[in-house]
Amino acid sequence: MVLYKYPGALKENGLPISNSLFFQLQKDILQGKLRAGSKLTEQRICEQYEVSRTPVREALRQLEMDGLIENIPNRGAFVIGFTERDIDDMYELRKAYEMQAVRWAIERITDEEMEELEETFEFMEFYTMKKDIEKMLNINIGFHQLIYKASGNRMLRHMLSSYQIYLKNYRLHRIYEDSYLDTVLEEHRMIFEAFKARDTEGAAKAMEKHMNSAIARRMQEKEL
Amino acid sequence: MVLYKYPGALKENGLPISNSLFFQLQKDILQGKLRAGSKLTEQRICEQYEVSRTPVREALRQLEMDGLIENIPNRGAFVIGFTERDIDDMYELRKAYEMQAVRWAIERITDEEMEELEETFEFMEFYTMKKDIEKMLNINIGFHQLIYKASGNRMLRHMLSSYQIYLKNYRLHRIYEDSYLDTVLEEHRMIFEAFKARDTEGAAKAMEKHMNSAIARRMQEKEL
DNA sequence: AGAAATATAATTGTATACAAATATACAATT
DNA sequence: AATTGTATATTTGTATACAATTATATTTCT
Numbered sequence: 001m002v003l004y005k006y007p008g009a010l011k012e013n014g015l016p017i018s019n020s021l022f023f024q025l026q027k028d029i030l031q032g033k034l035r036a037g038s039k040l041t042e043q044r045i046c047e048q049y050e051v052s053r054t055p056v057r058e059a060l061r062q063l064e065m066d067g068l069i070e071n072i073p074n075r076g077a078f079v080i081g082f083t084e085r086d087i088d089d090m091y092e093l094r095k096a097y098e099m100q101a102v103r104w105a106i107e108r109i110t111d112e113e114m115e116e117l118e119e120t121f122e123f124m125e126f127y128t129m130k131k132d133i134e135k136m137l138n139i140n141i142g143f144h145q146l147i148y149k150a151s152g153n154r155m156l157r158h159m160l161s162s163y164q165i166y167l168k169n170y171r172l173h174r175i176y177e178d179s180y181l182d183t184v185l186e187e188h189r190m191i192f193e194a195f196k197a198r199d200t201e202g203a204a205k206a207m208e209k210h211m212n213s214a215i216a217r218r219m220q221e222k223e224l
Numbered sequence: 225m226v227l228y229k230y231p232g233a234l235k236e237n238g239l240p241i242s243n244s245l246f247f248q249l250q251k252d253i254l255q256g257k258l259r260a261g262s263k264l265t266e267q268r269i270c271e272q273y274e275v276s277r278t279p280v281r282e283a284l285r286q287l288e289m290d291g292l293i294e295n296i297p298n299r300g301a302f303v304i305g306f307t308e309r310d311i312d313d314m315y316e317l318r319k320a321y322e323m324q325a326v327r328w329a330i331e332r333i334t335d336e337e338m339e340e341l342e343e344t345f346e347f348m349e350f351y352t353m354k355k356d357i358e359k360m361l362n363i364n365i366g367f368h369q370l371i372y373k374a375s376g377n378r379m380l381r382h383m384l385s386s387y388q389i390y391l392k393n394y395r396l397h398r399i400y401e402d403s404y405l406d407t408v409l410e411e412h413r414m415i416f417e418a419f420k421a422r423d424t425e426g427a428a429k430a431m432e433k434h435m436n437s438a439i440a441r442r443m444q445e446k447e448l
Numbered sequence: 449a450g451a452a453a454t455a456t457a458a459t460t461g462t463a464t465a466c467a468a469a470t471a472t473a474c475a476a477t478t
Numbered sequence: 479a480a481t482t483g484t485a486t487a488t489t490t491g492t493a494t495a496c497a498a499t500t501a502t503a504t505t506t507c508t
Contacts, residue, residue, distance in 0.1 A: 086377065
């Protein structure tokens with residue numbers, strides 16, 4: 001029987017409060033619940049999430065390093081806004097790193113990881129056929145994450161994961177039509193085939209195409 | 225007259241302790257004073273720097289986001305080591321972003337920034353002639369920082385600055401001979417000329433060459 | 449009224465106390 | 479000797495109290 005636990009709703013997932021707070025605030029900022037330029041008062045966050053200032057401050061430090069807030073000593077934390085151009089830029093930056101990830105991954109992937117990748121791709125084929133968009137969203141992310149992992153570079157992996165989190169929250173309309181699913185599958189197929197053939201530059205090119213396709217889709221969305 | 229101040233040697237530069245601690249620990253890790261895999265006990269850091277746990281924990285959060293330590297909940301913080309390959313990789317990753325920075329900078333640079341860049345380059349010419357290596361080290365950094373700023377992307381700027389900090393600490397022997405100074409000047413000249421001509425791809429190519437030159441230099445150092 | 453000076457409140461920075469989890473030491477058992 | 483269980487110590491997580499700074503309100507003076 002539990003005699004005492006720290007209060008608050010955040011203490012449910014096993015993680016320390018400060019970690020949960022970081023994820024929660026990150027979400028709040030990316031989803032626009034906390035507007036750009038607005039000040040994050042520690043006290044207000046404490047009250048909102050019913051926790052003390054210690055974990056709040058730690059979460060703020062993380063957000064600062066993540067580039068989501070600006071911390072001015074003795075003044076406070078302010079939400080940093082992303083302009084449309086910032087988002088455009090992010091797609092370009094991501095592209096460069098996804099291409100590099102694929103290059104390294106092909107050179108460094110283990111047999112086990114290769115099997116995982118193959119399996120994941122087969123799942124993609126299956127759920128594309130099934131037109132299961134929800135499943136596809138997750139498998140999609142998983143496919144890329146596998147490549148990050150196989151790249152064997154912790155930094156790269158971390159940064160690309162961040163881009164995924166960021167950009168996921170900035171997608172505008174989520175046009176996921178069947179035709180889109182098919183296109184993405186073929187783009188991934190090109191990448192996967194290059195992996196099997198150990199064709200480094202072919203894979204990089206295929207990834208570039210895949211990324212350009214995402215950029216083009218964003219442009220379309222912006223026009224709507 | 226000061227009646228009371230928080231104790232400790234870190235409280236001299238005006239920044240909060242937590243910030244100073246972050247920089248200090250970052251340096252300690254990058255310079256190898258804290259070995260890879262070793263555990264950072266909060267208490268030990270408190271004693272070493274004569275501060276309380278609060279700022280220490282905040283600094284640790286920042287180091288975690290910076291990728292220098294791994295924080296395992298309820299277990300502690302462990303120094304992450306960089307392998308030689310990690311460093312090699314970092315040069316490649318930096319190259320990709322330096323090239324992108326230069327592209328955007330040319331498209332977005334303001335007249336004022338352009339003047340600053342010109343001035344900086346002229347200083348470089350002067351101190352190269354003077355063979356003043358110390359000065360050159362700083363101006364070198366300044367030249368690149370100006371480009372980051374002109375790129376107009378906060379994220380990119382922050383990441384490239386991090387690479388500079390990281391890689392600076394991993395240079396092995398610091399071979400700065402006169403011949404090297406001259407080479408670097410010419411590489412920078414190519415970049416600067418491309419800026420004046422608003423030659424985006426030319427500048428990217430020049431930057432690529434500059435980065436490849438740095439990579440080659442590292443290879444040389446490794447062989448010694 | 450407007451500006452400067454001062455007092456007050458609000459907010460951030462730091463230290464410390466306590467809660468909870470983990471690590472360690474040691475005995476009991478097999 | 480190895481393993482399990484338990485008590486103890488250490489360490490991390492969180493809350494709170496106080497110091498220092500900044501923001502706001504008030505007063506004072508011209």
